[in-house]
Amino acid sequence: MRAGPSQEDIRRHNLGALLRHVHLGGPISRAELTSKMGLNRSTIMALTSDLTAAGLVREELPRETGRAGRPSLVVRPESSRVYVFAFDVGPDRLAAARVGLGGAILDRRETARRRGPFDLDELAGTLAGFARQMRRKTRADTVCVGAAAAVSGGVRKDDGVIMFGPNLGAKVVPFGEELGRRLGLGLPVSVGNDANLAALAEHSRGVAVGVRDLIYLHGDVGIGGGIITGGHLLGGHDGYGGEVGHMVVNPGGQPCGCGSRGCLEAEVGERALLEAAGRAAARGESRAAARDGLPEPGDGTRRQGRDAVRAVVDAADRGDIVAQEALKRVGGWLGLGVANLVNIFNPEMVIFGGMLREVYLGSAAQVRSRLATHAMGPQRERLRLRTSALADDATLVGAAELAFAHVLADPLEVLARVTG
Amino acid sequence: MTPLLEARGIDKSFGPVKVLHDVTFSAHAGEVTALVGDNGAGKSTLVKCIGGIHPIDNGELVFDGRPVQVNGPRDAGELGIEIVYQDLALCDNLDIVQNMFLGRERRRGLVLDEDTMEELAEQTLNSLSVRTVKSIRQQVSSLSGGQRQTVAIAKAVLWDSKVVILDEPTAALGVAQTAQVLELVRRLADNGLAVVLISHNMNDVFAVSDRIAALYLGRMAAQVRTADVTHAQVVELITSGRSGDLGLKNGAVA
Numbered sequence: 001m002r003a004g005p006s007q008e009d010i011r012r013h014n015l016g017a018l019l020r021h022v023h024l025g026g027p028i029s030r031a032e033l034t035s036k037m038g039l040n041r042s043t044i045m046a047l048t049s050d051l052t053a054a055g056l057v058r059e060e061l062p063r064e065t066g067r068a069g070r071p072s073l074v075v076r077p078e079s080s081r082v083y084v085f086a087f088d089v090g091p092d093r094l095a096a097a098r099v100g101l102g103g104a105i106l107d108r109r110e111t112a113r114r115r116g117p118f119d120l121d122e123l124a125g126t127l128a129g130f131a132r133q134m135r136r137k138t139r140a141d142t143v144c145v146g147a148a149a150a151v152s153g154g155v156r157k158d159d160g161v162i163m164f165g166p167n168l169g170a171k172v173v174p175f176g177e178e179l180g181r182r183l184g185l186g187l188p189v190s191v192g193n194d195a196n197l198a199a200l201a202e203h204s205r206g207v208a209v210g211v212r213d214l215i216y217l218h219g220d221v222g223i224g225g226g227i228i229t230g231g232h233l234l235g236g237h238d239g240y241g242g243e244v245g246h247m248v249v250n251p252g253g254q255p256c257g258c259g260s261r262g263c264l265e266a267e268v269g270e271r272a273l274l275e276a277a278g279r280a281a282a283r284g285e286s287r288a289a290a291r292d293g294l295p296e297p298g299d300g301t302r303r304q305g306r307d308a309v310r311a312v313v314d315a316a317d318r319g320d321i322v323a324q325e326a327l328k329r330v331g332g333w334l335g336l337g338v339a340n341l342v343n344i345f346n347p348e349m350v351i352f353g354g355m356l357r358e359v360y361l362g363s364a365a366q367v368r369s370r371l372a373t374h375a376m377g378p379q380r381e382r383l384r385l386r387t388s389a390l391a392d393d394a395t396l397v398g399a400a401e402l403a404f405a406h407v408l409a410d411p412l413e414v415l416a417r418v419t420g
Numbered sequence: 421m422t423p424l425l426e427a428r429g430i431d432k433s434f435g436p437v438k439v440l441h442d443v444t445f446s447a448h449a450g451e452v453t454a455l456v457g458d459n460g461a462g463k464s465t466l467v468k469c470i471g472g473i474h475p476i477d478n479g480e481l482v483f484d485g486r487p488v489q490v491n492g493p494r495d496a497g498e499l500g501i502e503i504v505y506q507d508l509a510l511c512d513n514l515d516i517v518q519n520m521f522l523g524r525e526r527r528r529g530l531v532l533d534e535d536t537m538e539e540l541a542e543q544t545l546n547s548l549s550v551r552t553v554k555s556i557r558q559q560v561s562s563l564s565g566g567q568r569q570t571v572a573i574a575k576a577v578l579w580d581s582k583v584v585i586l587d588e589p590t591a592a593l594g595v596a597q598t599a600q601v602l603e604l605v606r607r608l609a610d611n612g613l614a615v616v617l618i619s620h621n622m623n624d625v626f627a628v629s630d631r632i633a634a635l636y637l638g639r640m641a642a643q644v645r646t647a648d649v650t651h652a653q654v655v656e657l658i659t660s661g662r663s664g665d666l667g668l669k670n671g672a673v674a
Contacts, residue, residue: 317595364625368646
C-alpha cells in the first residue's frame with residue numbers, strides 16, 4: 001500500500017496540467033505558466049523541456065514585448081504535428097475532422113446523411129474513408145494520438161456502445177469498436193453523446209469558458225442536453241445523464257419517439273415546429289421517402305432538417321402569421337423546459353445550440369416570459385442565456401476534446417505508445 | 421452595482437413641444453440595456469442627448485459616478501460613449517480599415533501608419549470573434565447588410581469605448597444576419613462594455629438584454645430586469661405606460 005502519490009505520479013500530473021494550459025489557452029510564456037500553475041521556474045523549465053523533447057510543444061522567443069529585461073520564452077502547442085481525428089454522427093450529417101493539439105481544425109470532410117436505419121458498415125466505412133483521405137495529405141512527421149466520435153444517441157459509459165439512438169435509427173451498436181477497426185490506426189475510438197460533448201466544448205473553448213455550472217441544449221430532430229455542474233459533466237450511473245429531451249412538459253401532449261407523450265423533444269423538436277407551422281411531411285412519409293431513396297418534394301421547400309427550421313424562422317420574421325404562432329408555441333414549451341432545469345440545477349448559463357439557436361433567437365420573448373413566470377427568483381437572477389459560440393462545430397470540437405483527454409492525462413506514455 | 425452611465429431627470433423641448441419629461445435612465449457595464457418605446461416616445465432624442473447632439477434643458481448626466489458635461493459628440497467620445505446610428509455612416513468607396521479610422525487616422529510622421537491601423541482593426545474584429553468578414557481591405561460597398569452593421573459596431577468599439585449605443589441594429593437585416601448581430605451585441609457586453617440597444621423587435625430585446633427601459637410619451641415608464649418581466653408586461657408598458665404595479669401612475673413615475 002502506498003501512502004501518497006509517487007514522484008512519478010506528480011510529474012505525470014504536472015506534465016498533463018501544463019499541456020492542458022497550452023492546449024486550451026494557446027501560446028503562453030513560461031513566466032505566466034509559473035504563476036498559473038504555482039510551480040517554481042526550474043520545475044516549469046524541466047516540464048516544458050520534457051514536452052518539447054516529446055514533440056508536443058515548442059518554445060520560441062516572443063515577438064517584441066517593448067519591455068525591458070530578457071523576454072520569457074513562449075510555449076506553443078505543436079498544432080500541425082500532433083493531432084486527433086474527431087467524428088460527428090448526426091441525423092442529417094456525417095462529419096470528420098483532423099484537429100491539432102491546441103484545438104485548431106486542420107482539415108475536415110462532411111457529407112449529408114439520409115435519415116433512415118443505422119447502417120453500421122456504410123457509416124463506419126464513410127467516416128474511415130474521410131480519415132484516410134485527410135491522413136494521406138499529412139506530412140510524414142505528424143502523429144495521430146487519438147480518435148473520438150460524437151453521436152446523437154445514448155452511449156454506454158463502459159464500452160462506448162450506442163445503446164439507443166431513435167433519431168439515428170440505432171439500437172445497441174458497437175460503433176466505436178467498428179470504427180476503430182476500420183481506421184486501422186491501432187487506436188481505440190472513444191464515443192460520446194453529442195450534446196454532452198458539445199457542452200464540454202462550449203465549456204472549454206466556447207461561450208462558457210470559466211463557467212462551472214451550465215446546461216447546454218442541443219436541437220436537431222430531437223433535443224439533447226449536456227449538464228455540467230461544478231466543472232464536471234453529469235454522466236449519471238451508466239453515462240446516459242442529461243437526456244433533458246425526454247422531460248415531460250406537456251402531459252398527454254404530442255407523441256414522442258421514445259413512446260411517451262409531451263416530452264420536451266416532442267413539443268420543441270424539429271417535427272413539432274414544422275407541424276405547428278403546417279410544413280411537416282405527413283407522418284411516415286419522410287421515413288418512407290428516405291427508405292426508398294426518393295428525392296425531397298418538388299415544390300422547392302425542404303421538408304426537414306436545419307434548412308426547414310430556418311425557413312420557418314425566416315417566414316415568421318417576414319410576417320407569416322402561421323409561422324409566428326408556431327414559433328411562439330414552441331418557444332413557450334422551451335421556456336417551460338428551461339424553467340424546470342433552472343429550478344433543479346441552478347446553472348449560471350444555459351446555452352442553446354444546434355437548431356435551438358435559431359428557435360431561441362426567434363422566440364426569446366416567449367422563452368423568457370415562461371422563465372420569468374416559472375423559474376424561481378433567486379435562480380433566474382444571475383442566469384445567463386446564450387447561444388452556442390462554436391455553432392455547428394460544437395459537437396466536432398467536443399469529440400476532439402474527448403480524443404485529447406487521455407493525452408492530457410498522461411502525455412508521455414500516450415506518445416510513446418503511438419510512436420513506438 | 422453603480423451604473424456606468426446615468427441620466428437623471430432629463431428634460432428636453434423642441435420649441436413648444438416637450439419631448440422628454442424628467443427622464444431617468446441608466447446603463448451598467450457588462451450588461452445590455454434595451455431601450456424600448458413606441459415611435460415618438462423619445463428613444464432617439466434621449467440617445468442624442470446622451471451623445472451630445474442635443475443640449476439638455478434640465479437634469480444631469482453622471483458617468484462612472486461623477487457628473488459630466490457633454491456639450492458635443494466629441495465630449496461623448498472622450499468619455500468613451502459611441503453611438504451607432506441606423507444609417508451606419510460608413511463610406512462605400514473606402515475599405516474596412518479606412519472606415520474604422522475615418523477622421524481619426526494614425527500617422528507615422530507625415531504618412532499614414534497603415535500597418536498599425538490594419539493590425540488594430542484586425543485585433544478588434546478578432547476580439548469580437550467576427551468570422552464573417554473575409555478581408556479587412558474589402559471595400560464597404562461589397563459587404564452585406566449584416567457585415568456593414570458589424571463594421572460599424574467594430575468601429576465604435578475600436579476607440580476603447582465604455583458605452584456603445586446601437587439604434588435598431590437589426591432593423592434592415594434578414595434572419596441569419598440578425599442572429600449574427602445579436603450575438604455580437606451580446607459579446608460586446610460580455611467583454612465588459614455597457615451596451616444600450618434600441619429595438620422594436622421584442623424577440624431581439626428578450627434574446628440579449630439584461631434590463632429593459634420602456635419610454636412612454638417622453639416619460640420613463642419603468643426600467644426593469646429582463647429576467648423579471650413577461651412579454652405581455654413589456655408590451656403594456658410600451659403601449660399604455662403601465663402594467664400592474666409597474667409603470668406610471670396618473671402620468672407620473674411611481
